[in-house]
Structures are given as structure tokens and as C-alpha cells.
Amino acid sequence: MDLMIFLSGLLIGSFLNVCIYRIPRKESVIRPGSRCPVCRTRLSPQELVPVLSYIFLRGRCRYCNQPIPWRYPAVELLTALLICMAYKHYGTGFAAIYYTLLICILIAAAAIDIEHMIIPDGLLLTGCSAALLFNIFGVGISFADGMLGFILGGGMLALIAVASFFIFDKEGLGGGDIKLAATIGLYLGWRLTALTLVLSVYAGGLTGLLLMILKIKKRGEYIAYGPFLAVGSLIAMFYGEAIINWYLSSFWY
Ligand SMILES: [Zn+2]
Incomplete structure (x- = not known):
């Protein structure tokens, strides 16, 4: 159970990375699929495994060889850890989902604020x-x-x-x-x-x-x-x- 929540947390963190990059640039967070943040090449599923892809690619994009910001694995790990804490603290009911939502908003807002000095209204x-x-x-x-x-x-x-x-x-x-x-x-x-x-x-x-x-x-x-x-x-x-x-x-x- 704990492992499932942690892995789901990594995936949610991976989606938050997409939101952090795209929301301040006024792009859709759903389409198209994930791209390299530097050269914008579409990434294949095996390049999108949270944290592991970053380690295997040694923090660089396979196509443009530019460093991928460490923020990507950091957001994934932080999201997973905090969501695990929320489930430990609030049990497995709707309350945990409620606090998970707040955790996601906080991580996205903080990361966007650090980079752009804004927090998007949407x-x-x-x-x-x-x-x-x-x-x-x-x-x-x-x-x-x-x-x-x-x-x-x-x-x-x-x-x-x-x-x-x-x-x-x-x-x-x-x-x-x-x-x-x-x-x-x-x-x-x-x-x-x-x-x-x-x-x-x-x-x-x-x-x-x-x-x-x-x-x-x-x-x-x-x-x-x-x-x-x-x-x-x-x-x-x-x-x-x-x-x-x-x-x-x-x-x-
Ligand atoms: Zn690239």
C-alpha cells in the first residue's frame, strides 16, 4: 500500500513538473505529450519514468545533451514523500485526497513563483x-x-x-x-x-x-x-x- 502511494506520488509529481513548466507559459497541461524542456523534442515513455530516467540519462537530454534542471527529479521525490505523509497522517479516506490537492497546489505555486515571480490565478x-x-x-x-x-x-x-x-x-x-x-x-x-x-x-x-x-x-x-x-x-x-x-x-x- 505504502509503495503504491509512493509510486502514484512520483507520477503526480511528474505531472506537476508539466504544470510548473506550462501554466506560466500559457500552454495546455494535457496536450501535447511531455517534451524536453530545452530542445522540446517529444519524449518516449521510457524517458518519462520519474526519477529513474533522470538517473539513467545522467541528468541530460538524450537529444540535445543539455542538462535537465534538477528541479524535475526533486519535485517528483518531494511530491511522493509529502503525499505519503498525508496518507500516514489523514488515513486513506477523502481527507487524504483533500490534503494531497493542497500539497500539489503548494509545490506548483512555490516552483512557479521561484522561477517567474508570479503565482498563476488559474x-x-x-x-x-x-x-x-x-x-x-x-x-x-x-x-x-x-x-x-x-x-x-x-x-x-x-x-x-x-x-x-x-x-x-x-x-x-x-x-x-x-x-x-x-x-x-x-x-x-x-x-x-x-x-x-x-x-x-x-x-x-x-x-x-x-x-x-x-x-x-x-x-x-x-x-x-x-x-x-x-x-x-x-x-x-x-x-x-x-x-x-x-x-x-x-x-x-
Ligand atoms: Zn533536449
Whole structure:
């Protein structure tokens, strides 16, 4: 069972790679079949086996000999591992599918944000519609909690965006970040969304500092915020209740 879920996760990750490449380029994610991201030659089934093809081809395309970005096997492995965690955590019912959907949206949004500094509306809209359907049928969280999370996530980031516009006279956050936070809120509800925001601020701040110390980024340069929202919400998804209980019992009475 575990192996089946892991292998399905690799295939889903492989599809996410197609989405990550094509959605920001406004191409269909269904047709045509997979191509080399560099020379665009159509790939045969044996060149499309997740992770293994990358290893056997030694990370290079067979036709143009250009390196294939390591993002491809990384996304496949990460997707498979996180989906396995979702099934361990939420069992084999509809709830696991619900959280698997969120995992897919987070991985695609983070990868696209890193490369293009945008998070496509279509991806988030699809994610939100699916979450609403699940919530209405009682899977995941309640409809009301999802709505509260949506408003809290989107609202808080919108406030930060407006504040940074007035204080620093520039946009600190993009519209895509605001919409991603709202989508996360819809999936996780208001408590875990509040935790996601806190975690993402810490993760983003620390990484920004580290990148400046290592002189990879200069002060005032933009860093995509989507990946930090994704990391924050993944931690909240799996360990959120434990973190909140620990925090409340350690610091409040
Ligand atoms: Zn090629």
C-alpha cells in the first residue's frame, strides 16, 4: 500500500513538473505529450519514468545533451514523500485526497513563483473550487472555518502589502502571495492559517537574512514569498495542532 502511494506520488509529481513548466507559459497541461524542456523534442515513455530516467540519462537530454534542471527529479521525490505523509497522517479516506490537492497546489505555486515571480490565478482558482466542494461535503474542514481561513489569510497579507507600500514606499508582497494565502486558508481553516503566516514570516525573514549574509541577494532585492507560505502551511498541515497546543500550554497559564 505504502509503495503504491509512493509510486502514484512520483507520477503526480511528474505531472506537476508539466504544470510548473506550462501554466506560466500559457500552454495546455494535457496536450501535447511531455517534451524536453530545452530542445522540446517529444519524449518516449521510457524517458518519462520519474526519477529513474533522470538517473539513467545522467541528468541530460538524450537529444540535445543539455542538462535537465534538477528541479524535475526533486519535485517528483518531494511530491511522493509529502503525499505519503498525508496518507500516514489523514488515513486513506477523502481527507487524504483533500490534503494531497493542497500539497500539489503548494509545490506548483512555490516552483512557479521561484522561477517567474508570479503565482498563476488559474492554479489557485482550481484549488479553491476543489476545496469548496470538499468542504461543502464535509471533507477536510467545515465550510465556515474554510471561509474564516480564506479571509484571515488573504486579509492579513493584503494588510501587510498595503502597510509595506506606505512604510517602505514599495510593494513588499504581490497579489499572487495574497491569493495563495487565501487559498491556504480555505484548505486549513483559521487556526492553522494563523500559524502558517507566523511560520512563513520567520522562514522568509531568516532566509532573506542568510541570503544577504552570503551576498546572494542585496538588501532591498525581491525574494519570492510563495515558497515560504508553502513551507509554513506544510508544517502547519502536519504539525500545526501539536505546535499550537505546545505554545498555548507553555506560554499561557
Ligand atoms: Zn533536449
